[in-house]
Amino acid sequence: MNAWLVTAAVVAAAMVPPTVMTLRGSVEQRLVALQALSILTPVALVAVAVGAGRSVYVDAAIVMALLSFAGGLAYARVLERWL
């Protein structure tokens, strides 16, 4: 396991508490935890891509970053207006 994969593992481990936070607490806390996850996920994917030598994982990171942005905005607006 090289330094890239170790970094990806650390970032993935850091994603565990926000994942738990999305299941507990108020909707505001859950949204913030989801936002933290949406930032950490592309970071972990890029680290895995370089560490494993598979560039296709970077494509997944790009898609993840774009979709999580749109999803986060939609979630924030729904939270603001209706929840």
Added chain:
Amino acid sequence: MSVVVVALLVVVALAALLAVGGLLVMDDAQDRLHYTGVATILATVALVAAVVVEVGVSEVAVKALAVGVVVLTSGPVLNHATGRAILTRRHGRPAGDDWKVTG
């Protein structure tokens, strides 16, 4: 693998841990929101720099730069939208904001 790459990867890991530590320590959602910015800026910039140093100018580096640009531009927007949503839930709609869709 150079020392610079390892140092940048350590920064990435520490930024992720710092951001999550802030989420765990803070109680209020608005306070927690600040710590997502740590991961957005520090972790993303350090990771993209590490990729560029490691692989040079290549397809992976360009894609990693694209990830960095997307995260760095969308992160603050998402932070603002989230903060605004939380404030609106707590204090009501801002004056003059009637939610009408125009155009």
